[in-house]
Amino acid sequence: MKLTSIITVNFNQPEVTLDLLKSIKKHADQESLEVIVVDNGSREDHGARFKEEFPGLIYIRSEANLGFAGGNNLGVRASKGAYLLFLNNDTEITAHLIPVLKGELDSNPEIGMVSPLILYFDQPNIIQYAGFTEMNYLLCRNKGIGSMDEDQGQYDQVSVETGYCHGAAMMCRRSDLDRVGLMAEHFFLYYEELDWCEQFKKAGKKIWFTGKAKVYHKESISVGKESSIKTYFMTRNRMLFIRRNTGLLNTLLFSIYYIFLASSRQVVLYLLKGRADLIKGVIKGLWWNLTNSKNSSKLGFKI
Numbered sequence: 001m002k003l004t005s006i007i008t009v010n011f012n013q014p015e016v017t018l019d020l021l022k023s024i025k026k027h028a029d030q031e032s033l034e035v036i037v038v039d040n041g042s043r044e045d046h047g048a049r050f051k052e053e054f055p056g057l058i059y060i061r062s063e064a065n066l067g068f069a070g071g072n073n074l075g076v077r078a079s080k081g082a083y084l085l086f087l088n089n090d091t092e093i094t095a096h097l098i099p100v101l102k103g104e105l106d107s108n109p110e111i112g113m114v115s116p117l118i119l120y121f122d123q124p125n126i127i128q129y130a131g132f133t134e135m136n137y138l139l140c141r142n143k144g145i146g147s148m149d150e151d152q153g154q155y156d157q158v159s160v161e162t163g164y165c166h167g168a169a170m171m172c173r174r175s176d177l178d179r180v181g182l183m184a185e186h187f188f189l190y191y192e193e194l195d196w197c198e199q200f201k202k203a204g205k206k207i208w209f210t211g212k213a214k215v216y217h218k219e220s221i222s223v224g225k226e227s228s229i230k231t232y233f234m235t236r237n238r239m240l241f242i243r244r245n246t247g248l249l250n251t252l253l254f255s256i257y258y259i260f261l262a263s264s265r266q267v268v269l270y271l272l273k274g275r276a277d278l279i280k281g282v283i284k285g286l287w288w289n290l291t292n293s294k295n296s297s298k299l300g301f302k303i
Contacts, residue, residue, distance in 0.1 A: 001032040004098055005081030008089045009038045009071035014046040016090045016218065021054040023092035033098070034058060036075040037089075041065035067188035068167065069196075076182060084177060088168040090218040092121065100213035101171040104159060112180070112205025113172045113197060115165040116213040117146075117155050128217055130155050131162035131209035135194075137246045138254055139262075140238050145209075155211025162209040167193035169215040172200070179203055184244070190230075191237035198245045228281040235263065235285025243289065259286060 006024060010017040017037060024035060037050050039061040047059040060074055072086055083102055087093070097116060104114045118129035130146030142163055146155065170193065180199045183192050197207050242254045263282050270278040 002082040002102075003080060004033050004083040004085060004102065005075075005079035006033065006035045006085045006087060007038070007072055007075035007079060008036070008087045009040050009068065009075070010042060010046070010050075010089050011040040011065060011071075012042045013089055014042075014044075014049060017046075017050065018053050020087065020089050020092060021050060021057070023094075025054060027093050027095045028098055030056075034079065034081060036060065036078055038062065038071045038075045040067075040071040067185060067192075069183035069187055069192040070185040073182045073185060076177065079174075082174050083171055084174060085171045086167070086169070087215070088217065088219075090121075091118075091168055092216045092218075093169075094214045094216070097213040097215065100210060104208060104210050104212075105171065105173055108206075108208075110204075110206045111208045112176045112200035112203065113165045113170055114208040114210060115162075115170045116215050117151075117209075117211040118166055118168055118215050118217050119151060121216040121218040124216060125151050127151050127155075128219070129166040129168070130158075130211060131160065132164040132166075134163040137242060137250050139257065140242050140254060157212065159208065159210040159212060161206050163207065164194050164197045165207055165209075168217050168219070176200065176203070176205060180205075187233075187237050187240065189233045189237075191241045195241055195244060198241075226275070226278060228277040231278045231281030232285045235266075235282050236288045237285075239286070239289045 008017065008020060021035070035054055036058040039045065039047065039059070041062055041064045045061055047061060050059055051057045058078055060078055062071065062074060066074065076084065083105065085098065085101065101114050101116065105111055115129065117127065120126045120128055127146040127149045129144060132145060133143045135142045145162070180203050183196045187195060200207060239255065239258055243251055263286055266282050267279050
């Protein structure tokens with residue numbers, strides 16, 4: 001049986017990561033599996049605890065936080081599996097997840113990457129992800145399919161092409177990854193998995209969703225307090241995604257819309273809220289793209 005590598009990244013969440021390891025130990029076949037935990041510059045080294053919970057664990061500690069893509073890429077370099085399953089450390093898997101995802105890939109060589117149905121851990125009857133629509137590249141907007149709907153089994157037998165996988169749980173073949181390349185590390189946080197899906201599509205592969213397997217995600221339904229860091233990376237990387245994945249005309253039209261309409265509107269809203277820190281995040285995110293335009297070839301841009 002071909003080996004599957006599970007890769008997850010820990011950053012200052014040892015208890016959450018331990019819960020994931022427990023769920024893998026409970027629901028996965030250990031004989032055809034290797035599990036890799038990458039510690040992304042956490043304050044404390046919990047490698048011994050992780051290995052105690054999951055004997056045979058491959059543990060990699062980076063002294064620096066390399067971001068979502070950088071941490072996962074470290075795991076890829078250490079992995080040996082023919083299949084690679086990327087899981088957020090704040091997920092818990094269910095029975096048959098791995099054979100179902102492998103089965104989808106094996107059934108159709110055109111599939112490059114596949115994600116399962118993702119439900120909220122705290123409200124397991126509420127759907128977080130059942131696929132994504134395609135991207136509107138002029139606005140850099142798309143929608144989540146099934147998001148916030150009640151899970152009534154409507155996706156249990158659904159396996160279809162979708163716009164993008166979800167970074168919380170996605171599987172690909174090593175052979176395809178070797179062709180496509182690793183995740184782009186300069187995103188650091190947000191949009192990296194969407195960009196990676198674009199690279200798979202450019203290689204002629206399809207992005208897939210299956211509801212035949214489920215993962216529970218501990219991300220809150222009321223996700224995320226606004227912060228200057230989040231605002232900065234969301235602003236920066238939305239523009240970076242378009243620069244990397246569309247042509248000059250689309251990039252130009254998007255930039256006009258994004259700078260003079262969308263971002264200006266955000267600045268006004270944050271001004272009314274008295275959130276100068278978020279305004280700074282927007283401006284810094286835009287400025288990064290403007291000042292890095294001359295380095296486009298180095299960063300893989302199309303402009």
